[in-house]
Amino acid sequence: RADGSIRDGESILEQLASFIEGEVTEEDVFKLIxxxxxxxxxxxxxxxxxxxxxxxxxxxxxxxxxxxxxxxxxxxxxxxxxxxxxxxxxxxxxxxxxxxxxxxxxxxxxxxxxxxxxxxxxxxxxxxxxxxxxxxxxxxxxxxxxxxxxxxxxxxRENNNRVVLSSSPNENVNIKEALFLDLQKNSPKLAGIIHKADITKNNDNVTISVKNEFAKTQLVNNQKEVKSLLKKILNADFILNIEIVHQKEEESNLIQTIKVLFDGEEVR
CATH class of the missing domain: 1.20.272.10 (Zinc Finger, Delta Prime; domain 3)
Structure with a gap:
C-alpha cells in the first residue's frame, strides 16, 4: 500500500504499533490496509x-x-x-x-x-x-x-458439444466439428487445418489425416493443445495419431486435352 514511499510505510507501521498490542500478524496488517x-x-x-x-x-x-x-x-x-x-x-x-x-x-x-x-x-x-x-x-x-x-x-457450450457427439450416428464428423469450433477461439490456423483434415476414431485410437507436411508439422507442434481439446470432447483417454495421406495429383484439364490430341503419347 505504501507504493515505494518510505513515509507512507512508516505511517502504516506507526498505526500498527499504536492499535495492536503484542505481536503484529499478517491478518492485522491486511485489516489495517x-x-x-x-x-x-x-x-x-x-x-x-x-x-x-x-x-x-x-x-x-x-x-x-x-x-x-x-x-x-x-x-x-x-x-x-x-x-x-x-x-x-x-x-x-x-x-x-x-x-x-x-x-x-x-x-x-x-x-x-x-x-x-x-x-x-x-x-x-x-x-x-x-x-x-x-x-x-x-x-x-x-x-x-x-x-x-x-x-x-x-x-x-462444452456440454452441447458432448450431446451432439454422443447422439449422432456419425461420430467422426462430430469429433471434427467439435474440435474445429474449439480451435476457432484461440488457434484459427489450427482450426483451418482441422477443417481440411479427416478425423477417424477406432477404439482408443484417434487419427488425424492431413494432406501435406506443413499441416502435419503444425499439428505435431501443437498436439498438446489438440489432445487437451479432444480429451474434453471425448471425455476419455486415447492415443492420437497424425498422418499424411498422399493423394494422386489430378491432371489438369490442359494436360488431359493434350494427351487426347496426341493419342495418349507422352509429351516432352
Missing part, C-alpha cells in the same frame, strides 16, 4: 466456479464491510487469476507470487487455461470501470456477475 489474503480469493474463485452468484455477492460485500477496499479486491483477485494462468502455462514456480502450498491448491482447481484467459480478459475490461466508478461496489458486483456468466456459457 484493506488487503485480503489469498484464502479469501481461493474461496471466492471456488464460489465463482460453482456459479452461485448470491454467495459471491455476499462474500464480496462482507469483505468490503470488514474494511477491504473494493479496488484492492479487484486487484487482488486479478493477480490471483494471473497466478492461475501462469501455473496453467507451465511457467516456473519462482515467477508465481504464491508459496508452494498455495500453488498446489491452485493447480487442483478445475479451471482450464482457456477459461482462465477469458476470465482475465473480462477483469481487464473492467479495470477502468472499477477505478472510475462513483459506486465501485456495484461495479465489483457487476464484474463478478460477468465472470460467472462467462463460465456458465463455456460449460454449456
Amino acid at each position: 484493506g488487503f485480503l489474503g489469498n484464502d479469501f480469493y481461493f474461496t471466492l474463485l471456488n464460489k465463482i466456479l460453482t456459479g452461485d452468484l448470491s454467495k459471491v455477492i455476499v462474500m464480496l460485500n462482507k469483505g468490503i464491510e470488514d474494511g477491504a477496499d473494493p479496488v484492492e479486491i479487484y486487484r487482488g483477485f486479478t493477480n490471483y487469476l494471473r497466478a492461475a494462468f501462469l501455473i496453467r502455462t507451465g511457467v516456473p514456480c519462482e515467477f508465481v507470487e504464491l508459496n508452494s502450498e498455495e500453488i498446489e491448491v491452485l493447480k487442483n482447481i478445475e479451471l482450464s487455461r482457456d477459461e482462465t484467459i477469458h476470465l482475465l480478459e473480462i477483469c481487464l475490461r473492467f479495470e477502468d470501470i472499477v477505478k472510475r466508478s462513483v459506486n465501485v461496489r456495484i461495479a465489483i458486483e457487476l464484474l463478478f456477475s460477468q465472470l460467472i456468466l462467462c463460465l456458465t456459457k463455456s460449460k454449456k
